[in-house]
Amino acid sequence: MLTFLGFAMxxxxxxxxxxxxxxxxxALVLIPALFCVFAGQGAHxxxxxxxxxxxxxxxxxxxxxxxxxxxVMIDVGLFDPIVxxxxxxxxxxxVRVVVGTAVLAAIVSLDGDGxxxxxxxxxxxxxxxxxxxxxxxxMTGVAATANGVMNTLPxxxxxxxxxxxxxxxxxxxxxxxxxxxxVGLLCVFALAYALGLKERRRLGTLALPGGxxxxxxxxxxxxxxxxxxxxASETAPVSDRGAEGxxxxxxxxxxxxxxxxxxxxxxxxxxxxxxxxxxxxRLYWFNAGLTAALLTAMITELLPIPVLFLLGAALALxxxxxxMPDQKARIAAHADNVLNVAGMVFAAAVFTGVLSGTGMVKxxxxxxxxxxxEGMGPHMALVTGLLSLPLTYFMSNDGFYFGVxxxxxxxxxxxxxxxxxxxxxxxxxxxxxxxxPLVPAVYVLVGMAGVEFGDHTRFTVKWAALTSLAVLAAGxxxxxx
Numbered sequence: 442m443l444t445f446l447g448f449a450m451x452x453x454x455x456x457x458x459x460x461x462x463x464x465x466x467x468a469l470v471l472i473p474a475l476f477c478v479f480a481g482q483g484a485h486x487x488x489x490x491x492x493x494x495x496x497x498x499x500x501x502x503x504x505x506x507x508x509x510x511x512x513v514m515i516d517v518g519l520f521d522p523i524v525x526x527x528x529x530x531x532x533x534x535x536v537r538v539v540v541g542t543a544v545l546a547a548i549v550s551l552d553g554d555g556x557x558x559x560x561x562x563x564x565x566x567x568x569x570x571x572x573x574x575x576x577x578x579x580m581t582g583v584a585a586t587a588n589g590v591m592n593t594l595p596x597x598x599x600x601x602x603x604x605x606x607x608x609x610x611x612x613x614x615x616x617x618x619x620x621x622x623x624v625g626l627l628c629v630f631a632l633a634y635a636l637g638l639k640e641r642r643r644l645g646t647l648a649l650p651g652g653x654x655x656x657x658x659x660x661x662x663x664x665x666x667x668x669x670x671x672x673a674s675e676t677a678p679v680s681d682r683g684a685e686g687x688x689x690x691x692x693x694x695x696x697x698x699x700x701x702x703x704x705x706x707x708x709x710x711x712x713x714x715x716x717x718x719x720x721x722x723r724l725y726w727f728n729a730g731l732t733a734a735l736l737t738a739m740i741t742e743l744l745p746i747p748v749l750f751l752l753g754a755a756l757a758l759x760x761x762x763x764x765m766p767d768q769k770a771r772i773a774a775h776a777d778n779v780l781n782v783a784g785m786v787f788a789a790a791v792f793t794g795v796l797s798g799t800g801m802v803k804x805x806x807x808x809x810x811x812x813x814x815e816g817m818g819p820h821m822a823l824v825t826g827l828l829s830l831p832l833t834y835f836m837s838n839d840g841f842y843f844g845v846x847x848x849x850x851x852x853x854x855x856x857x858x859x860x861x862x863x864x865x866x867x868x869x870x871x872x873x874x875x876x877x878p879l880v881p882a883v884y885v886l887v888g889m890a891g892v893e894f895g896d897h898t899r900f901t902v903k904w905a906a907l908t909s910l911a912v913l914a915a916g917x918x919x920x921x922x
Contacts, residue, residue, distance in 0.1 A: 454878065494787055503750055528569060543629050550591030559889065596740045605843075606842045620915065782881055829871075834876075838874065849867075
């Protein structure tokens with residue numbers, strides 16, 4: 442019964458948000474509450490929610506202060522050289538823009554934090570996508586999939602969880618997987634190239650009206666973009682479209698608060714307004730050193746990550762904006778993202794709290810493991826890799842790695858399959874996991890890009906699943922799994 446209710450709850454949630462019948466935050470709260478009552482455990486709903494909130498509160502704190510910290514770093518210009526290099530490569534070619542999105546997301550993902558990756562990638566690429574009329578769903582899909590592959594870094598989370606759950610060394614799990622993960626990253630770049638070609642063909646034959654573009658949302662430096670708004674009316678060629686398409690794109694850019702940044706992206710390949718008043722060029726090396734020290738402390742686990750970002754955000758604000766009104770302005774500039782993401786995390790706590798508290802997740806995992814035919818025992822690494830796709834999508838990483846993975850490893854050991862192979866196979870689903878509705882960072886991505894979560898899900902899931910399967914196939918081909 443609990444197995445059926447668990448799958449029904451997840452299916453109901455996904456259908457409603459993809460059909461846009463409910464907002465994600467409302468669906469994350471109301472649907473699990475209803476199914477908790479159906480399971481006959483409505484009296485314990487409060488306990489389940491409080492337990493879920495307690496487990497996710499550190500994540501919410503980390504995301505809140507990470508958004509403030511990296512938002513400030515974007516404001517003061519720390520990432521401008523990377524952004525300029527990426528946009529100089531992209532020029533006004535849709536293929537280069539989409540491939541550049543994948544490259545930028547992959548590079549920034551080296552810090553191991555999805556929220557940071559999405560903040561920097563969207564801040565850099567959003568104006569260019571708007572100015573050229575490219576699909577914003579392409580941007581979110583490529584960025585999420587690239588980050589999902591890179592999320593397997595030892596300091597990214599899943600590898601450390603697998604090592605802890607099975608009492609293995611993280612290096613023994615990750616290092617042999619590098620060739621397979623490299624194949625996954627190549628698949629992302631190939632996907633980006635194919636999607637870029639598709640966008641190039643579309644923009645070569647269609648003239649999209651500016652009003653049909655998604656409404657913009659505030660990204661870093663949006664408050665200063667208005668100072669460069671006069672460039673929005675330019676009609677310089679941005680693709681091989683005709684004059685009508687160019688003027689439409691220009692009028693669309695002129696109608697949004699990012700028009701100055703958008704124009705800068707096309708004319709000077711800047712992306713972020715190079716004249717924004719929040720820039721601190723004299724403090725560049727201080728900010729670079731502070732960020733390097735913060736990331737080093739994260740990797741070495743000097744302090745809990747929420748504490749590190751709390752301290753980093755406070756120090757970055759104090760040094761870069763010593764005057765109280767300026768500090769308040771910077772916090773206010775990023776308050777929308779902070780509130781949206783924190784609210785989504787606590788809403789997800791209801792979903793995960795009910796799933797685990799009622800026992801649904803355990804029954805679902807046991808059912809899936811029990812459904813594996815006895816003859817597949819010697820191939821438990823393959824089974825683990827295949828199961829990692831749906832399970833890491835519908836469950837939190839903690840639930841999968843600490844709840845399901847030990848069971849799979851035990852079943853594999855009974856047939857002579859090494860726990861190392863099981864651990865490596867468990868990583869292949871991460872490309873899909875990063876678009877899960879239970880991953881808080883994905884709401885940073887879709888929120889800053891102004892994309893509906895349901896649209897992002899419909900577009901991304903199939904490509905992310907194919908990327909995960911490519912990693913699995915490469916792992917088996919290379920004898921890693």
